[in-house]
Amino acid sequence: MKSIVVNGGYGVDRISLLEQDIPSINEGEVLVKVVAVSLNQLDLMLAKGAFEKPLPHILGSDAVGVVEQIGSRVTAFKTGDRVSTHYIQGWQKGELKPEDLKTRLGIEQRGVFSEYIAVPEEFLVNAPSNLTFEEVAATPLAGVTAWEAISNIGELTAGQTVLLQGTGGVSIFALQFAKAKGAKVVILSGSDKKLKTAKELGADVTINYVSEPEWAGKVLDATAGLGVDLALEMSWTGIAQTLKATKFGGKIAVVGMLGGISAEISVLDVMLKSISITGVQAGSKASFEAMNQFIENNLIKPVIDKVFPLSHSNEAFRHFDEGKHIGKVIVQF
Known part of the structure; x- marks a missing residue:
């Protein structure tokens, strides 16, 4: 599978695709086939050297896809479900705690800009029924x-x-x-x-x-x-x-x-x-789910500026870095 990584040094020009093995899952995890991801300022910061992550580093906090496989103890999802990632994974509800920050996608935890990701079931969120994959991809962080x-x-x-x-x-x-x-x-x-x-x-x-x-x-x-x-x-x-x-x-x-x-x-x-x-550092999973319900109830459609294919992910990052976009920039997998 392919992943979007920063490698060989920091900078937008150092973003590339890296071939990796499809991850295996344990009994409590879900294998998600990623369909679309969205770019955030966080991704640019990481690509430019913020947090000085060891290279190669997989980027990404926002991804949506389809459940491909579930572990034997997974009960919240089934094969074929549409799901999205949650940025601060450990922040399930209530107030943000210092230890929750250790679960931030793309920083302390492996990024999600890959064709397949293995995620514990409690860290996934059901996608709003009224949105396309590209629109869902826009929601997790922004x-x-x-x-x-x-x-x-x-x-x-x-x-x-x-x-x-x-x-x-x-x-x-x-x-x-x-x-x-x-x-x-x-x-x-x-x-x-x-x-x-x-x-x-x-x-x-x-x-x-x-x-x-x-x-x-x-x-x-x-x-x-x-x-x-x-x-x-x-x-x-x-x-x-x-x-x-x-x-x-x-x-x-x-x-x-x-x-x-x-x-x-x-x-x-x-x-x-x-x-x-x-x-503000995003929100809890409970807040995410409340937002999704609000989006469904009010028929809100996220504003997508431009959609790029995975093969043009470098171009997507350059476009985003120029700051000319309105709404979200999406990469299709």
């Missing part, structure tokens, strides 16, 4: 992160307002979830083309942060001077603007660090406005 931020941390409800940054996978899922909940969405991008797509997906207010560098004022104008109830912080380069755009007692869910791992922040603004800031 979808669950957006769901965790919108529903569990932000507790967003109808009539409230959320601020989103960019049009990548997390932001677009958050836009779809927020609108399905009856909330108002303000979204930022440096591309008018991307903002047009966001508007078509239901965004109420679109702001180009390049032409409007002091965009927090526009957010306040759109919220009668109050600010947003919830902001999903993706960059950190504009955290001062995010704080200004967030209402008194509002919440900021940190879902990314595209602007770097360090930032200067006004503690005074946080205190004076009584703002809560919470980091």
